[in-house]
Amino acid sequence: MTEPPCPQEFVDLAHRLADTAGAVARRYFRTVVAIDDKADASPVTIADREAEAAMRRLIEREHPDHGILGEEHGTVRADAEHVWVLDPIDGTKAFITGKPSFGILIALLRAGRPILGIIDQPIIGERWLGAAGRETTLNGIPARVRACPSLDRAALYATAPDMFRDDDAAAFARLQGAVKLTRFGADCYAYGLLASGFVDLVAEAMLQPYDYCALIPVIEGAGGLVTDWRGEPLGRAADARLLAAGDARAHRQALDVLAGREH
Numbered sequence: 001m002t003e004p005p006c007p008q009e010f011v012d013l014a015h016r017l018a019d020t021a022g023a024v025a026r027r028y029f030r031t032v033v034a035i036d037d038k039a040d041a042s043p044v045t046i047a048d049r050e051a052e053a054a055m056r057r058l059i060e061r062e063h064p065d066h067g068i069l070g071e072e073h074g075t076v077r078a079d080a081e082h083v084w085v086l087d088p089i090d091g092t093k094a095f096i097t098g099k100p101s102f103g104i105l106i107a108l109l110r111a112g113r114p115i116l117g118i119i120d121q122p123i124i125g126e127r128w129l130g131a132a133g134r135e136t137t138l139n140g141i142p143a144r145v146r147a148c149p150s151l152d153r154a155a156l157y158a159t160a161p162d163m164f165r166d167d168d169a170a171a172f173a174r175l176q177g178a179v180k181l182t183r184f185g186a187d188c189y190a191y192g193l194l195a196s197g198f199v200d201l202v203a204e205a206m207l208q209p210y211d212y213c214a215l216i217p218v219i220e221g222a223g224g225l226v227t228d229w230r231g232e233p234l235g236r237a238a239d240a241r242l243l244a245a246g247d248a249r250a251h252r253q254a255l256d257v258l259a260g261r262e263h
Contacts, residue, residue: 005133006108006115010082013062014106014118014129020058021051021088021104022122029123030098043092048072051088051104059084071210083109087210091159091187100124103188107213112236117214119192128192130217136195145224145246146197151253154179154200157190168205168241171229171258175203178257191215194246195222201254202244203229209236219244225251229258 028047035043052072059068067083069075077083084107089095091102100123108116115132128143130136136143148154156179158164164172176182179201186193188211193199195218212234216226225248228234229241243258245251 003113003115003132006110006131010108010116011129011131013058014108014116015127017055017058017084017086017106018104018118018120018122018127020054021106022120024051024054025089025095025102025104025122029095029100033096035096043096044072045089045092045096047095048089048092052086055084055086055088055106069209071208081111083112085109085114085210085213087188087214090211091189094185094187099185101186101189103192105188105210105214107210107217109213109236114213114216117217119188119195119214119218121189121192126192128195128218130195130219130221132217134221136218136221138192138196143196143222145195145219145222146200148200148245148247148250151175151178151250151257152180154250154254155181155183155198156201156203157183157186157193157199158202158204159187159190160184163204163206165205171260172203172205174260175201175254175257178253188215191219191244194224194244195219197222197246200246200250203242203254203258205239205241207240207242208238209240212240212242215242215244219246222246227251227255229255231255 067077067080070086087105104120106118
């Protein structure tokens with residue numbers, strides 16, 4: 001069943017949310033900011049908190065009936081028909097070390113399904129938009145994945161090796177051994193590169209909905225696909241294991257390798 005198009009008013013609001021959060025991020029980027037550690041030992045800054053708070057105010061003013069799930073300020077109206085999923089700075093470790101590979105992630109769920117996603121890099125000035133009923137764009141220009149018929153020709157990205165533990169570490173090592181090139185450290189920017197045809201696979205683990213919901217419409221609208229490591233939809237799973245691919249052939253082979261099957 002084809003997903004109904006995402007209304008233009010929601011696309012327009014998503015752009016305004018990204019503009020708002022981007023202004024906060026640029027104000028604090030490469031400045032001296034206090035860094036706090038959250039309960040899971042991941043870092044957070046005033047930029048994360050202010051950017052999300054600014055986006056939430058805008059959503060509350062424009063659509064007070066919509067739900068919001070944010071990394072820094074929690075969840076309201078989780079059972080609403082429309083729920084915005086916000087990661088104000090995906091890649092805080094990159095942000096605090098002055099590396100412009102972090103991004104602002106904004107998603108809109110309709111009945112639990114992501115129908116809109118933005119990956120915004122406010123320092124470089126690049127914004128990928130994916131929305132149901134339209135093709136993915138990068139700064140308004142159509143973006144498209146590239147063909148990759150086999151893993152031995154694939155470029156693979158992941159944020160960091162230490163996100164894979166125990167059996168996941170062994171599975172990722174198998175995948176790393178099967179591809180042509182592996183790189184780390186791009187955070188959500190890697191998914192934009194995949195949507196634009198420069199990367200073939202992104203495999204990650206221990207992700208939360210605010211880490212990945214925005215990526216799904218972007219990659220699917222560029223002709224790619226996103227699943228968990230079993231080939232199933234991600235839904236709103238916590239600690240999710242994600243596999244994104246530009247080519248269904250490479251995706252199938254990667255699933256086999258992750259599962260320990262021959263491909």
